[in-house]
Amino acid sequence: MTAIPDDILFAYADRVKDKVVIITGGANGIGKETALRFASYGAKVVIGDLDVARSTKLVSDIEQTGGQATSIKCDVTQWDDTVALFQLAIAKYGQVDIVVPNAGISEAGDFETVKFKDGIPIKPGMLTIEVNLLGVLYTTHLAQHYLLVNQKHGDLKAIVLIGSMASWSGIPKAELYTASKHAVLGMMRSLHIPLELKCIRIAVIHPFFADTAIVPIPARLFLAGIPLTPVPRIGGAIFYAATNPDPATNGCAWLLPDNGPVFLVPKEEFKLGVYKMIDDRVNSLLVGAKGLHYYSRLLRDLWSIAGKPIVTTGLGVFLAKTVWDNKELILHNARTYIPQ
Template identity: 65%
Template structure:
């Protein structure tokens, strides 16, 4: 299992010059950072997102830095709107070369908390998390299989990079739908790998630990205070590297960002050789940060950043006691 250092993540940047990159959910967070990175190396970026103001702002930032980008309003659950994103890429820039189905959500339904109707019968649950994180991604991938081939030239860079999670490998307590969707994303990549290899299309899936983005709610960030979060720029770098690495042997890989450490590359033949144990060991190791002065420094620093003056009012001692009290139970009860 190899690791990729930060100074390697963009070493193949010349491959994206004048290429066309389609990214969903790129108005904010990881998607926006990824779009800006590709554009900074000469790629033409097509952003699809429901957030109209955020999407337009992302385009303005890219253009202000000399890059090229266009925004298309897109709800990933709308087949027509997704198709419009790809059609825009073809009509404006002439091709589609890299696709990143980034749009996703956290747990949106309290699965297991059964609601009863007026007759005492269970109400049908809503599975929006599965719809967006899986069905929406499958729409994007399905469209990619067509549009990546249009106007294609020999030896062109062609990639599909999916966004998984550590939840693709281990359970998130209280988050069964999110966990299910991210396990599925890993399975989709593994299933498509050999098929796409025959077509010289790269595929990979990125697995970040919790990152400091809007998708992670404030209460969860409070629970995670003191635990190193995955830096957003490094996640974007992993996406970039997975898409641009010219070595065909690295297609079909999983790219793990388990904490604030380096990116790990897991090849297909390693998926069943201790990966689960390695992830479990590292995840459990993070919880050991709860001991020692270093932990309390990180907790106080993160709580001050998240809560500001509230920490002064409540008292740092009380805040620390509350946060360190049974973290896992707090996280599970919030998601439930």
């Protein structure tokens, strides 16, 4: 892992000037800090939150300092609300450049206790999953479309997800929260390559317990004497993950384990034990997938330029040569994936 000191987190701040940033749950805590940070460097901020009063106040505060912002009431568990958030950004600013699906809650309800009505088990509450996972899925799904609206070559485009230490380790009495945060990390890893092909960055931030209202009183009592992660540093990590231009940092995790610095976890360090075995096999498939993506574009362009006869003839020659040149790799993969 690589430590990222605080004074580096805004090294690429010039990249956000006039960019449009959507933040869900942006009226309080981490979302508010992130909105203020982006606005301070010239970004146009669009806030979606159920807390209309605080959202309106935040927009006013940003505008009073010369920034640009707008807000809308948004329940991220409601598809229509989330669509309206993106539509507002397009209507007001004409584009979307960075999306931060930040809205989240702590454990709601008691998953361990089965409750009954008339002797029949009743359905447990799933609000934590609905906000922390379904809401993030809705927001990320829409981001994949709206980030491409009016996109120009070389534009900064990014999605920054909010994970947790619970993305890596189980938290007793927080089963739904842990499940949702594991899922967020998995989604980021799944989307990394498809989004990279569209020139969209993706990352996930993993803070330790932060000094925000999301931490319940019992957890605060348990953590008494243990330093919490500073909210400004979390906002800085989100900013850095979105703006860092290095392709090697795309698809990575960013840990804030305590009161220390931000740590970059390279993709290669996700892979230990069984995970490494699975990853080795997946990587050999992805090499082929990337090659197919390239050659499909190549054939499409050749078809449009030279026409069907030349492309068809060339394809036959190309495939024959490719098979011959890669016969050892093909045999190796066959031995790997065909049961012995």
